[in-house]
Amino acid sequence: MNTQPIGIFDSGIGGTSIWKEITSLLPYENTIYLADSKNAPYGEKSAEKIIEFSVKNTELLLEKGCKIIVVACNTATTNAIEILRSKYDVPFIGIEPAIKPAALQTLTNSIGILATKGTLSSSLFSKTSEKFTSTIKIIEQEGKGIVTLIESDKLVSVEMTLLLHKYLNPMLEQRIDHLVLGCTHYSYLFQQIQKIVGENVQIIDSGLATAKQTNTILEKNNLKNFTSDASKHQFYINSEKDVLESILKEVSLEYTVNKLDF
Ligand code: DGL
Numbered sequence: 398m399n400t401q402p403i404g405i406f407d408s409g410i411g412g413t414s415i416w417k418e419i420t421s422l423l424p425y426e427n428t429i430y431l432a433d434s435k436n437a438p439y440g441e442k443s444a445e446k447i448i449e450f451s452v453k454n455t456e457l458l459l460e461k462g463c464k465i466i467v468v469a470c471n472t473a474t475t476n477a478i479e480i481l482r483s484k485y486d487v488p489f490i491g492i493e494p495a496i497k498p499a500a501l502q503t504l505t506n507s508i509g510i511l512a513t514k515g516t517l518s519s520s521l522f523s524k525t526s527e528k529f530t531s532t533i534k535i536i537e538q539e540g541k542g543i544v545t546l547i548e549s550d551k552l553v554s555v556e557m558t559l560l561l562h563k564y565l566n567p568m569l570e571q572r573i574d575h576l577v578l579g580c581t582h583y584s585y586l587f588q589q590i591q592k593i594v595g596e597n598v599q600i601i602d603s604g605l606a607t608a609k610q611t612n613t614i615l616e617k618n619n620l621k622n623f624t625s626d627a628s629k630h631q632f633y634i635n636s637e638k639d640v641l642e643s644i645l646k647e648v649s650l651e652y653t654v655n656k657l658d659f
């Protein structure tokens with residue numbers, strides 16, 4: 398079982414930011430990554446649809462023999478992880494917007510959160526944010542259109558710059574000193590966002606924390622792979638491969654990218 402792969406899925410290429418953290422922290426582990434780009438963006442779909450996609454992705458990863466599933470998508474985690482955990486026996490790791498560290502560290506008592514509509518409207522997110530709204534101001538902003546631009550190879554583009562200014566400037570006017578990135582696609586915008594918000598705003602991204610949590614859960618379940626054979630990394634995508642290949646081009650590990658209808 399220990400040599401079986403870690404299964405990872407996202408609505409597209411955003412979760413590769415988590416995959417990169419996992420493979421650098423856990424170099425002996427094999428992985429299978431599913432990019433459900435055909436159905437992106439999840440953030441603008443109903444909770445029922447997000448659950449349906451998450452179940453479909455999980456079943457495919459389980460068919461491929463995965464020992465643990467990382468839901469590398471805030472939208473899928475906040476809408477579907479409880480159902481996935483109740484339906485399947487394998488351990489699940491999710492990713493949620495890191496409100497808590499931002500809320501504990503803020504000095505201006507004002508923090509921003511950029512996430513999808515699906516995440517911001519979920520009950521899991523409301524439950525977490527409600528714990529802090531009596532003491533600090535949380536400015537929620539839907540990043541409408543950002544995921545679609547990234548999936549269309551427009552990570553660095555005039556359209557992206559315009560959208561980022563539109564979403565971030567009102568937060569700056571409300572004196573945020575922390576900005577939580579609540580979508581795995583947004584990790585790829587870190588530098589562009591930092592340029593707009595300036596050095597006085599700390600950007601919080603949960604990629605590394607998710608990889609550490611994956612390690613903890615593997616250890617707890619005695620599922621860690623200690624064989625030092627070269628690890629195998631397989632990517633499956635259900636739309637064109639180009640954008641995924643371009644986001645992986647600087648990766649030094651060996652991997653394969655396959656188009657698959659799922
Ligand atoms: N990467 C997904 C997330 O973390 C993007 C969601 C979407 O497809 O809208 O929320």
